Amino acid sequence: MNQHNGDQNNGDEHNGDGHDREAYESDASGADLERTFAALPPPCGRGFAETWWGRAWLKSLEDAALDSEQVRAGRRLARAGAVGAVSVRPGRITAVVQDRDRTTHRSDVLLQELSPAQWERFLDVAVEQAGHIAALLDRDMPPHLVEDSAAAGVELLPGMGDLEPDCDCGAWDHCGHTAALCYLVARLLDQDPFLLLLMRGRGERALLDDVQSRDAVPAGESAAPEGVDAAEAYAAGDTLPPLPALPLLPDAPGTPPALDTDAPPAPGVDxxxxxxxxxxxxxxxxxQLADALGAGHGRRPVxxxxxxxxxxxxxxxxxxxxxxxxxxxxxxxxxxxxxxxxxxxxxxxxxxxxSVLEEEWTVEGEVLARARAALDSAWDEDERPVLRATRNRWTVVGAGGQLRLGRDGRWWPYRKQSGRWVPAGRAAQDPGTALASMEHIAGEESS
Known part of the structure; x- marks a missing residue:
């Protein structure tokens, strides 16, 4: 019926794509190359897949099955709790499924493993972006990792026809038993997308070890030397090598990746x-980097x-x-x-x-004396505007302007707009300069 039948029992020497089993037992001792999950309780009315990758798995089944009635039968069996313990290993998932007449069938679904060259390309893609690594470590399967891998020729998710059925009921296409197995595996994939990578031929521990080692030591570079004990460094004084040069400030902020993927967003994600x-x-x-690289940064308050x-x-x-x-x-x-x-x-x-926009505070004592002195000296007597003071706000009578005194002693210009006071410029140490900047802005807007 298909080329994978030789792996029908666990004692065979070959996996589904003809490679010796030793070829994929390089993951530690091979212990994480097969995982078995106890039978799950019925889903109690909820869908079988909630994550986008779980839904993609089911879409491959539903698009490829020639008999949609068999897919519906499998969904009913899975919802009734008819699927027993599930074994997941490279190239194959297996379970015993109980039919409606209580007969049992061993059902397998096969998925082509990735070649060593494809795994190398996948690892290259995974370490290109820190977000990919963080997602994998968080047991997530980000859409961009899947799309970037596909662009590199590595398909992680099954496409139409990639889920190949193999059931002892004798059906040559997906039957209700293999469909039920796929529906249950979608629930498992929701909880742990690493199962998909295991089906593709790589266990979780080995994959994460490879990703972390590549991230730590880029290709063509040697590992960084170990650090120096802080007490030893202080005692060494001038004998230590100089610190590396500060990084250059990029011309502009970086551009984050776009999220316009074909996959629907997870619930609650905008x-x-x-x-x-x-x-x-x-x-x-x-x-913040520009500020850190500026002169005198170390002397500024945090x-x-x-x-x-x-x-x-x-x-x-x-x-x-x-x-x-x-x-x-x-x-x-x-x-x-x-x-x-x-x-x-x-x-x-x-x-x-x-703070100046939202706070109103009483100016008194020495602060008030300095404010009055600044206002008196800001204009010649014949040019000084008439100001009406209310706490830290001096309103220009008949002109629609206002000066607000900040707690740091600087003056902020405001103007009246639609009956509300709105900010009209940057602060200045001199109230006259602040008011003039507001008038300058107003003149630019009117022109």
Whole structure:
């Protein structure tokens, strides 16, 4: 019936694609080259596959089966708990399936193993991006890893006709028994996508060892020397080699991978929001690196960690789409107009500008004396605007302008827009300069 029949019992010397079993027992002692799972309870009304890779597995079955009634029969058997313990090994999955008349059948489904050259290409793809490695270590099967592997000529997921049935009931195509086995394996794959890689010929331990060793030592390079004990390094003083040169600042932030894959997103995952977050993370990483490479960085105070509301404003400054913007407004505790004002303040001066927008505090004592002196000296007497003071805010009477004093002693310009005060420029040490910058901006907008 098919070329894989020789592996019908565990004592055979060959696996499904004709290679000696020793060819794939290079994984440690071979212990993780076969895994057996106890029979699962019926799924109680839920679907058989919840992950995208589990659904892809079932799609291969459903697209290839010539008799759709047999697929439906298999789904009924699987839902009734008729599939016994499942054995998964390279090239083959096996289980005993009980028919509706209580007769039992050994059922196998075969999947072609990857060749050594294909495994080498897969490992090359896996270590190209840190996200691929992190996903594998987290027992995840990211769509981009599967797509990048396919582009390199390595198909991880089965395609149409790749799941080859072999059942002792005598059927030459998928029968209800092999279909039931496939439905149950989809549930197992949901829990552990490494089973798919085991079917393709590589056990979990050996695969992760290979991935981690390649990530640690790139091709053509030797392993890095071990570090030096901190106490020894301090005692050695000037005898230690110089530190390596600082990295160069890239011209622009990196571009995160696109998530526009054919695979549907997992429940609760918004690809658009995720793409936006990764893009803003790249921008923030570039900003922090530029700051770290700047002169005097080591003497500056450490930036305080942003609150959730502040971070929502930072993200909103990246011009998200409508749905993401609504979620950020909600997360920041603001309405749309309030968020727009907060974003404007953030662009002028980050957390300091945001504090000036939202805080109102009483200016008194020495701080008040310095503020009045600054206002008196900012203009000649015949040019000084009429200012009405309310706590830390000085409103220009009849001109729609306002100066706000920050706690650091700098002045921030504001202007009235649709009945609300909105940020109008960057801070200045001199109130006259701050007010003039607002007028300059207003003049540019009107022109």
């Amino acid at each position: 690809p658009g929001a995720l793409e936006f977050l990764t893009a803003r993370t790249a921008v923030e990483a570039h900003r 930036e305080a960690e942003l609150t959730m509301a502040q971070d929502a404003v930072r993200l909103a400054a990246g011009n998200p789409s409508g749905t993401v913007s609504d979620r950020l407004a909600e997360g920041s505790g603001r309405g749309r107009e309030q968020l727009a004002s907060a974003v404007s303040a953030w662009r002028f001066g980050g957390t300091e500008a945001l």
